[in-house]
Amino acid sequence: MSRGERPMSRDRFERGLFRVLRPVVIAFLFVITAFPFFYMVTLSVRDIQELILDPGSLWPRAFTLDTYADVLTRQGFLTFLRNSAIVSVASVAVTLLISIPGAYAVARLRFFGRRQVHFLFLAVYLFPAIVLAIPLFVFFTMIRLRGSLAGLVLVYIAQTVPVTVYMLRNYFETVPRSVEEAAAIDGCTTLSTIWRVVLPLSKPALMATGLYAFMIAWNEFLFALLFLVDRRENWTVSLGLSQLAGSIEIPTTVLMAGSVVLTLPIVIVFFAGERLLTEGLTAGAEKG
Amino acid sequence: MSPRTLRQRENRAGLLLISPTLVITLVVVVLPLLWAVMLAFQDVRLINIRRVGLFANYSFANFAYVVSEPGFWSSLVNTLIYTVAGTALSIALGLVAALALRDRFRGRLVVRASILIPYVAPVVAAAFLWETMLNPQYGIVNTWLAEPIAFLSQTHGEFLGLRVPVALLTVIAFEAWRYFPFAFLFLLARLQALPRELDEAAVVDGATPTQRFRYVVLPQLWRIIALLSVLRFVFTFTKFDDIYLLTGGGAGTEVVSVRVYNFLTARADIGASAAQAIVLAVVLVVFLAVYLRFFAGGEHEQG
Structure with a gap:
């Protein structure tokens, strides 16, 4: 052969x-x-008539931006965008403000209960939101904070902080101790060491953490639904789209414009900082 | 300054810096959780909540009520099918994607970015998009089919002579589609960190591609796959958004979390809602305990 x-x-x-x-x-x-x-x-970007007459077409015959004008003004998406922006930016700001000192403490300082803190964070991370939704719904109803954006921000912060502390801690631990010791010798207090030495060295981690908090707040649906559904002027974009999606008066193409308005900001933000975020989230994976 | 006081100062500084984190998790997560457990044992509705004392009238009545309500057990079964299938499919698809994108090719970055979009996009937009695409009247998917299928509102359908749960399979497909990027990210990171030498040595030894996957790559991925399974199982088991937005819990897709929501809002029956949520959480913990025990044992045998 x-x-x-x-x-x-x-x-x-x-x-x-x-x-x-x-x-x-x-x-x-x-x-x-x-x-x-x-x-x-x-x-x-097409008219509803076109979709109904020719549902199989992939490319619009006539482009129109009326759908966007309609969804932003008549359907109130400009207001929803403003609400979502307020909620997301406030969540990011307060989350960072709380988790920076927290992460520094866990990374550097020996204090009573430091080991138990990790367990608490893991528990909060894995904890089902639907269980938490009940007492928070009742509580916020009782203190009449339900319907306010502030209540929603509070919930988002509580759900993000454990994860962001963990993300930041991993990064803070890579900052060389010697730099901090030098700062301490120069007379820096703990807070000014964080502010002048650790934070400038941790910009990528801060970006990633802020991005994570932003995405959680922008995309969240369950608590927005429970807290804000009766107050249309306070709806977030997610809630607005979900509530209007059921209505038969609003054309599907207009709601699609609303979907683009909802999706585009988060996709832009994500890909702007994607490398930072995915590295932060999967940092443990390399170690197996 | 003696070392002891230095240590004490460090302790105090640490507690001071961590306290905002602890306070907010305590007030917004831990205390409400304890209250949820208490509510599950009380007869509370939104209208009588102020009259019910914090420590009054504990009973198992809510639990007896919710498990005897029609639809509870089937929703628990749905939750389980949805979770197991959604978890398995999203990890399997993520693994396939990670293997396909492991080596460089032209346009890899574009494909990688595209794969991440379903996971990054807000759930409300993704669900509305699926609803539109699957719509029996004007959905684009149905224009490709000989006969339109009501994917999200049809409980059962015939497929190759088999009776299949159409809507349940659709929400499972949504779950797999939306969350495989999550598994993909983790698996790709792990794959790219694997030492190439082992793979190369296997090539020299004459191992075929499937043999190299089975005996060289897969054993190094088991730990991350196990971790992903736990994470996805936990998240999917109590997931509310996806099914609520796609079907509202109709057409044989009702899961326990959607029932919890309906009891809380439509019926305003806080006690029953809390009892259901507690049952869900307890079942989850039991499954996790069984899984971890099983898995820990399996790992031990592998050495």
């Missing part, structure tokens, strides 16, 4: 198979993730 006629080995067969399969899988993944959002955008 000559060499050329040798039956194909398992190795060669598999290599050949995966050489074909890999591009197919990649194309499949690209289509299932990119196509829906491509469709979202193209649907948002």
